[in-house]
Amino acid sequence: MERVDTLQVTDSQLLSIHRIPLPLLATLAGPLLGLCVWALPLDLESNVHKTLAITTLVLVYWITEPVAHAVTAVIGCFLFWALNVTSFSVAYSGFANPAPWFVFGALLIGQATSSTGLAKRLSLLIMVRLGTSYTRLLFGILSILLLLQFLVPSGNAQIAILAPVLIHFINTFGVPPTSNIAKGCFLIVVYASVLIGKMFLNSAPAILVRGIIEYQVGLNLMWSQWLIACLPLSLVTLFTCWTTSLWLFPPERRVLPGGSESLQQALQALGPWTTHERKALGWIVLAILLWTTDFVHHTHPALIALGAGLILTLPHVGVLDTTAFKSVNFLVIIFLAGAASLSNVLIETNTLNFFAVALSQWALPLFSEPLSNVMTTYGGGFLYHLLMPSETPMVATGLPLLLQMTAPLGYSPITIGILWALTSGSCLFVYQSSILVLGYSYGYFTSRDLLKVGAILTVLQGFFIILLALFYWPAIGLAH
Numbered sequence: 001m002e003r004v005d006t007l008q009v010t011d012s013q014l015l016s017i018h019r020i021p022l023p024l025l026a027t028l029a030g031p032l033l034g035l036c037v038w039a040l041p042l043d044l045e046s047n048v049h050k051t052l053a054i055t056t057l058v059l060v061y062w063i064t065e066p067v068a069h070a071v072t073a074v075i076g077c078f079l080f081w082a083l084n085v086t087s088f089s090v091a092y093s094g095f096a097n098p099a100p101w102f103v104f105g106a107l108l109i110g111q112a113t114s115s116t117g118l119a120k121r122l123s124l125l126i127m128v129r130l131g132t133s134y135t136r137l138l139f140g141i142l143s144i145l146l147l148l149q150f151l152v153p154s155g156n157a158q159i160a161i162l163a164p165v166l167i168h169f170i171n172t173f174g175v176p177p178t179s180n181i182a183k184g185c186f187l188i189v190v191y192a193s194v195l196i197g198k199m200f201l202n203s204a205p206a207i208l209v210r211g212i213i214e215y216q217v218g219l220n221l222m223w224s225q226w227l228i229a230c231l232p233l234s235l236v237t238l239f240t241c242w243t244t245s246l247w248l249f250p251p252e253r254r255v256l257p258g259g260s261e262s263l264q265q266a267l268q269a270l271g272p273w274t275t276h277e278r279k280a281l282g283w284i285v286l287a288i289l290l291w292t293t294d295f296v297h298h299t300h301p302a303l304i305a306l307g308a309g310l311i312l313t314l315p316h317v318g319v320l321d322t323t324a325f326k327s328v329n330f331l332v333i334i335f336l337a338g339a340a341s342l343s344n345v346l347i348e349t350n351t352l353n354f355f356a357v358a359l360s361q362w363a364l365p366l367f368s369e370p371l372s373n374v375m376t377t378y379g380g381g382f383l384y385h386l387l388m389p390s391e392t393p394m395v396a397t398g399l400p401l402l403l404q405m406t407a408p409l410g411y412s413p414i415t416i417g418i419l420w421a422l423t424s425g426s427c428l429f430v431y432q433s434s435i436l437v438l439g440y441s442y443g444y445f446t447s448r449d450l451l452k453v454g455a456i457l458t459v460l461q462g463f464f465i466i467l468l469a470l471f472y473w474p475a476i477g478l479a480h
Contacts, residue, residue: 026064030057044354047085051351054079055397058342062393069393070331073338080345090348094340098302099211100333103154103204105302107328108309109284110157112319116276119152119161124267127165132260134251137169138185139242145192146238150288155197155435159190163442170444172262173253182444184249190439191427191453192241195461197435198425199230199237201291201301204336205391205424209417210301212343212399217413223291223301229418229478233468240460248452276319283308283318339396347400373411374419374469377402378462381423385432391424415469415478422465428454 034057042049058076062069081091094100113119122144130140141162148158166185175181197203201210201223210221287308291301312318313325345351366376385394399420403413427433428451430440436450 023066026061026066029064030060030066033057033060045350047349048351048354050083050085051080051345051349052354054083054085055342055346055351059393059397068331068335070335070338073335073342077338077341080341086345086348090341090344092337092341093344094337094342097211097215097337097340098300099204099207099340100337102207102302102305103336104328104330104333105305105307105309106152106154106202107157107332108312108320108325109287109305110152110154110161111324111328112280112309112312113152113284114157114161115324116274116280116319117270118277118280119148120165121267121270121273121277122147122151124165124263124270128260128263128267132255132263134173134181134254135242135246138188138245141166141169141185141189142192142238142242145189146196146234149196149200149202149234150291151284155193155203155433156438158193158197159435159438162189163439166444167442168266172257173251174257175252177444179252180249181251181253183449184245184251186439186442186444187249187449187453188241188245190436190445191450191457192237193439194427194433194435195237195241195425195457196234198421199226199234201226204332205395206421207302208336208340208343208392208395209399209421211340212395213403213413213417215344216347216400216403217407219413220298221414221417222298223294225414226418227292228476229414229473230422230468232472233422233464236464237461240457240464244453244456244460248456279317280312280319283311336392339392342393343396343400346397370470371466373406373409374466375462377416377419378423378426378465381420382426382458382462385424385426386428391433394424395420412478415473419465419469422461426454426458426461428458 034053037056038049038053042052044052054076057079058072061067061072061075067075077091077094080086081088085091126144126147127137127140130136144165145158145162148161152158152161163186166189170177170179170182170185173181198206201207201221206226210226213219213221287304290297290299290304294301294304313320366372381394381398384398385391399417402416402420406416407413427436430436430447430450439445440447440450
């Protein structure tokens with residue numbers, strides 16, 4: 001009887017545990033693990049020990065997401081300041097970083113492109129000229145995605161713009177949402193956006209890489225320099241994504257029913273070019289020209305993006321009103337600024353030295369040669385990204401340490417930074433990217449579909465990146 005009573009009590013206790021809401025468990029886990037780190041008998045300075053504890057809390061919150069990523073970032077900044085880990089100016093230094101303001105300008109540009117219908121018009125104009133076969137249209141959509149890297153430097157905005165086009169494309173073929181056509185279109189375009197977005201100095205991880213290199217090393221990484229370094233990989237990735245989709249998801253129908261007439265009808269429904277479309281296109285083209293020629297005028301990319309975005313909000317001159325300005329997701333900006341602040345605190349408090357000493361004993365031999373350096377960075381980054389769901393925190397916490405470890409070996413900080421940004425694009429699961437989360441929400445592909453595509457493209461990307469780092473980058477003046 002005593003054994004039965006004991007079992008009954010245990011079952012009751014287990015039931016009470018299961019009644020605890022998961023958000024509450026996640027909320028408690030961060031502080032508890034932070035306190036555990038603080039309680040460890042580590043031979044460290046007080047500020048370094050505090051930084052480790054607070055960073056643990058922030059990382060746990062970013063992984064479990066009891067609150068928005070931006071809120072977690074602000075909590076981290078607050079604790080660094082409130083607990084006298086560092087000064088206010090350092091704790092919130094990421095808000096003075098150009099990176100979040102580049103993203104703000106990019107979001108305004110995305111608003112202008114989508115709200116005026118410019119992106120949809122350009123997409124249809126390209127598709128009409130590509131033909132009506134599934135293979136050509138899929139390649140055309142991926143080509144449009146590559147074009148949008150210049151027009152709309154935000155992966156989420158790109159998917160938001162292309163999603164209606166993809167849905168129209170799928171419906172025109174007359175296939176269900178579970179078809180190979182639907183999976184192939186949606187999944188490969190979403191995944192390609194994650195990959196190719198890192199190959200331009202527009203995405204948040206890439207911008208953060210630039211900010212960290214500028215802050216930690218003092219080098220100015222130009223927009224055009226990043227473009228030239230990654231242009232071959234972006235073209236190869238476009239072709240690889242296309243062939244992978246056709247292989248994994250062979251289409252049920254190879255030709256669009258109704259031919260080009262359906263595309264022509266959709267284009268005609270838009271009517272003639274509007275004044276707002278012309279204005280938006282003009283300012284965006286000017287921004288693109290300034291970005292691609294920054295090696296001449298050396299204007300900061302964030303200054304160009306923010307300037308173009310603000311011009312687009314001016315009456316008569318621009319196309320956005322106050323409502324459109326307010327609809328910008330400011331949480332993304334706060335999140336990026338907070339992540340940059342975390343990176344700066346790790347540097348200012350010399351906390352990175354603790355990790356560098358701990359890792360150097362076994363990791364340094366793996367960086368001894370260029371080939372092993374690239375493979376270790378890519379493989380280690382891929383594993384780290386599995387534990388660090390968001391790309392931005394992955395860059396913010398991993399790159400400063402990587403730069404510090406590889407500096408004595410003579411590797412170029414620029415190549416290390418670009419390599420780390422490219423590594424953040426390789427994903428197997430939906431939680432690893434907000435772009436994947438957005439694409440998954442439309443319901444056209446499953447987690448298993450993503451796992452198959454991600455596994456194949458991760459291996460192929462690794463192979464192409466090795467070739468790029470060993471042969472192409474030294475040829476254009478980027479040392480190992």
